[in-house]
Amino acid sequence: MAKEADIRRLFADAKKAFGKIDVLVNNAGIYEFSPLDGVTADHFHKQFDLNVLGLILSTQEAVRQFGEGGGSVVNISSVAATATPAMASSTARPRPRWTR
Numbered sequence: 001m002a003k004e005a006d007i008r009r010l011f012a013d014a015k016k017a018f019g020k021i022d023v024l025v026n027n028a029g030i031y032e033f034s035p036l037d038g039v040t041a042d043h044f045h046k047q048f049d050l051n052v053l054g055l056i057l058s059t060q061e062a063v064r065q066f067g068e069g070g071g072s073v074v075n076i077s078s079v080a081a082t083a084t085p086a087m088a089s090s091t092a093r094p095r096p097r098w099t100r
Contacts, residue, residue, distance in 0.1 A: 001028055002049035004057055011061050022071040024062035026055045029078065
């Protein structure tokens with residue numbers, strides 16, 4: 001969910017089904033490891049748009065919907081946000097060239 005129209009529709013449907021919005025749980029996210037030379041603009045934007053932009057847009061819309069009584073926002077992450085892939089250090093620098 002990283003498109004404003006999709007997010008507005010989601011909140012409209014939720015409000016229609018439940019009457020009001022008083023909590024948002026941000027739990028969407030993706031992680032696709034790729035060596036540095038394998039990261040394309042599309043790869044970057046796919047992850048950034050869902051993981052960051054989607055969270056911001058969803059939170060903005062939730063706050064608009066909360067009303068005077070306020071509400072709660074819960075952001076959930078995973079170990080993928082802090083884990084270093086096993087290949088990370090070797091893919092960030094050129095491989096040494098050994099000659100014999």
